[in-house]
Amino acid sequence: MNPLEEKKKETAAIATGAAARVGELIKAVTGYKHALMAELVMRGDGHGEFKASPCGEIPEAWTTAPLGELLVPHRGLVEGKATAALSIEEGEGVLLLTPESVESLRFRPERCRRIPPGFEQSGEAAAFDIVMVRRGRSSGACAIMPMSFAGGVLAPECVRLTVDMRCADPFYLNNVLHHFYHAGVMDELRVSSDDTELGMGLLLKLCVPLPPPEEQKAIALKLLGISGMIVEAEDMVEKLLTFSRI
Incomplete structure (x- = not known):
């Protein structure tokens, strides 16, 4: 093997090993984030007194509310209508938000599809909206x-x-819904015979723990910081893997 091939092989081996180690770190940090999320959205940080609630034990200063009361009146929950049969693979079009684009609990635009213009009123979503899978194997998963x-x-x-x-900070509420998804709470809202569809009435009645507004924002920011580090690490894995293919 000539010197160039030796260096190429050595670089690929080191890059592959480094990517694997970073992947293990991502898995560990993600597990930590889920545990921290469960603690923060149910017990907060630094509280000494707790009380029973329909959501479970929460800090004395917190309240609870049904999810429906935290949404914009009359238009807070909108069901999708744009069918995949209308989707186009290439060219300009309207972004179609599919289960694949949010089922990882993070919005992934590269997993969206596009539909021809003219269907913009078929269930629109905008910045800071939470998009949730209502039907399918990942029902209950969502992303802001x-x-x-x-x-x-x-x-x-x-x-x-x-x-x-x-009424609520959207990023905080998104984290509460993520916790409920991981904890299996969303499973209790499924109404179809094959347990893959959420009941919208049950979803609107879902009990949400509510800290004071400033604490909601603090919880959301703390978890957002960890999410940002995970995303950066995932990007690093992709870059490392490019070295393994040179």
Whole structure:
């Protein structure tokens, strides 16, 4: 083997090993984030007194509310209508939000599809809306649309939750829903015979623990910081793997 091939092989081996180690770190940090999320959205940080509630034991200063009361009145929950049969693979079109784009609990625009213009009213979603899978193997999974999100429409397997910001912080509420998904709470809302579809009435009645507004924002920011580190690490894995293919 000539010197160039030796260096190429050595680089690929080191890059592959480094990517695997970073992947293990991502898995560990993600597990830590889930545990921290469960603690923060149910018990907060630094509280000494707790009380029983329909959501379980929560800090004395917190309240609870049904999810439906935290959404914008009359238009807080919208079901998708744009069918995949309308989707187009290439060219300009309207972004179609599919279960695949949110089922990882993080919005992944590369997993969206596009539909021809003219269906913009078939269940729109905008920045800060929460898009949830209502039907399918990942029902109950959701992701919040980022500030930079330019808008899209919902596939029929999805619903949009628009949070009334006078009542709750959307990023905090998104974390509560993530915790409920991991904890199996969303499983209790499934009504179809094959246990893959959420009942919208049950979803709107879902009990949500509510800290004071400033504490909601603090919890959301703490978890957002960890999420940002995970995303950066995932990007690093992709870059490391490119070295293994040189």
